[in-house]
Amino acid sequence: MSPLEHVLDKARWAPSGDNVQTWRFEKIADDAFIVHAFDTRDTVVYDFDGRPSQIALGALLENISLAATEQGMQAEISRIGEPEIAGNSEAVAYSVKLLREAGCVPHPLAAMIEKRSVQRRALSVFDISEQHRTLLEQAVGDDFSVKWFSGWQEKCRIAGLLWQNARIRLTMPEAFPVHKKVIDWGKQFSPDRIPDQAIGMDKLGLSLMRWAMHSWQRVNFMNRYMAGTWLPRIQLDLVPALFCGAHFMIVARKKPGTTEDFIAAGRALQRFWLTATQLGIQLQPEMTPLIFNWHVNAGRSCSKAAHIWPAMQGLQTKLVQLVGGANLRNACFMGRIGYGKPASARSLRLPLRDLQFAPDVKKTEGA
Ligand SMILES: Cc1cc2nc3c(=O)[nH]c(=O)nc-3n(C[C@H](O)[C@H](O)[C@H](O)COP(=O)(O)O)c2cc1C
Numbered sequence: 001m002s003p004l005e006h007v008l009d010k011a012r013w014a015p016s017g018d019n020v021q022t023w024r025f026e027k028i029a030d031d032a033f034i035v036h037a038f039d040t041r042d043t044v045v046y047d048f049d050g051r052p053s054q055i056a057l058g059a060l061l062e063n064i065s066l067a068a069t070e071q072g073m074q075a076e077i078s079r080i081g082e083p084e085i086a087g088n089s090e091a092v093a094y095s096v097k098l099l100r101e102a103g104c105v106p107h108p109l110a111a112m113i114e115k116r117s118v119q120r121r122a123l124s125v126f127d128i129s130e131q132h133r134t135l136l137e138q139a140v141g142d143d144f145s146v147k148w149f150s151g152w153q154e155k156c157r158i159a160g161l162l163w164q165n166a167r168i169r170l171t172m173p174e175a176f177p178v179h180k181k182v183i184d185w186g187k188q189f190s191p192d193r194i195p196d197q198a199i200g201m202d203k204l205g206l207s208l209m210r211w212a213m214h215s216w217q218r219v220n221f222m223n224r225y226m227a228g229t230w231l232p233r234i235q236l237d238l239v240p241a242l243f244c245g246a247h248f249m250i251v252a253r254k255k256p257g258t259t260e261d262f263i264a265a266g267r268a269l270q271r272f273w274l275t276a277t278q279l280g281i282q283l284q285p286e287m288t289p290l291i292f293n294w295h296v297n298a299g300r301s302c303s304k305a306a307h308i309w310p311a312m313q314g315l316q317t318k319l320v321q322l323v324g325g326a327n328l329r330n331a332c333f334m335g336r337i338g339y340g341k342p343a344s345a346r347s348l349r350l351p352l353r354d355l356q357f358a359p360d361v362k363k364t365e366g367a
Pocket residue numbers: 013014015016017018019051052053055056116117118120193194284285286287288346347348
C-alpha cells in the first residue's frame with residue numbers, strides 16, 4: 001500500500017451522521033489528492049445548514065493528518081474552490097499534499113482511528129476520572145472547551161431533555177424517511193448505514209420497529225394508539241442517558257457560524273473521541289437537541305406537523321436552563337461518554353474504490 005493509499009484507507013473511518021460518508025477522493029499525484037465533500041441538507045432534516053456534515057469533514061481531515069504521521073509524513077491541507085458564500089456552500093473541496101518530514105513519528109491517536117466507534121448501549125455509571133477529563137479537555141485544543149454534565153441529578157435532567165427530544169424525532173413525519181433509510185436490518189455490520197444491532201434496542205424492540213418502519217401510517221398508528229414512542233424512547237434515550245459516566249458538550253470559544261468553524265469543531269471532536277478510545281472510554285453523539293435548537297434559532301420550522309415547532313421551542317428553553325445561553329450559542333457537539341466495552345455491532349465503511357470522486361454521482365449517492 002502506498003503512503004497515499006494508507007492515508008485514504010484510514011481517513012475513511014471518520015464518523016459521519018448516519019454513516020453517510022459525505023466525501024469522495026480524487027488522486028491527482030502520487031503524493032496529492034483532493035477531498036470533495038458535500039452535505040445532505042436538502043434531504044436530511046438533521047443536516048442543518050450542512051453543519052453535521054461539516055463536523056464529519058473535520059473528523060476526516062483530522063484522520064488524514066494523523067494517518068500521514070504513520071508514514072513519516074505531514075499532510076498539508078488547504079481549502080480550494082470558490083470562497084464560501086454566507087455559510088451556504090454545499091460542496092467543499094480540500095487539497096491534500098503529503099510531505100515527507102524528517103523525524104516525524106506516528107501520532108499515538110492514529111492507532112485509534114479504526115477502533116473508534118459509537119457505543120449506543122448502557123455504559124458504566126462511574127464518573128470519568130479527573131485525570132481522564134483533563135486529557136479529554138486538552139484533546140479539543142485551545143479554541144474549544146468541554147462542558148460536563150455528571151452525577152445523578154444532572155444525568156436525570158439530560159435524560160428528561162432527551163425524552164422530550166425523542167418525541168420530536170419519532171413523531172416528525174420529515175424524519176421518517178431518514179430513519180427508514182439509515183437502518184440496515186438484520187445486520188451486525190454495515191458498510192454504508194447503521195446496522196440494526198448497533199442502534200441499542202433489544203430483539204423485541206427491533207422487531208416492532210422493523211414492522212412499524214414499513215410506512216409512516218404504521219408509525220403514526222403505533223404512536224397514536226399503542227404508545228409507540230415509549231419503547232424506543234426508553235431503550236434509545238432514557239436508559240443510555242442514565243447509564244453513562246457523563247454527558248458532554250464541546251463549546252467553541254468564539255461563536256461558530258461558518259463552514260470552517262464547524263470543520264474545526266469536527267477536528268476537535270475527532271481528537272476528543274480518539275483520546276476517549278485510547279482511554280477505554282466509549283462515546284455516543286447526542287446531536288439532535290443541538291440541531292433542533294439551531295432550527296429554532298434560525299426561525300425555521302422543519303415540519304408540517306403542527307406540534308413540532310412548539311415542542312422544539314420548549315426543548316430549547318430546557319436546554320438553555322441546563323447548559324446556559326452562552327454555552328448553547330457556542331456549542332458545536334453534544335454526547336455521552338462512559339467506561340465500557342466497545343460495541344460488538346458497528347458501522348463499517350465503503351471500500352476506497354467506491355469513494356472515488358465522480359463529479360456526476362457524488363450528490364445523489366449521499367442523498
Ligand atoms: C456530526 C455527527 C452527528 C452524529 N449524531 C449522532 C446522534 O445524534 N446519535 C447517534 O447515535 N450517533 C450519531 N452520530 C454517529 C454516527 O451515526 C456514526 O459515526 C456513524 O454511523 C458511523 O459509525 P461509527 O462512528 O461507529 O464508525 C453522529 C456522527 C456525527 C459525525
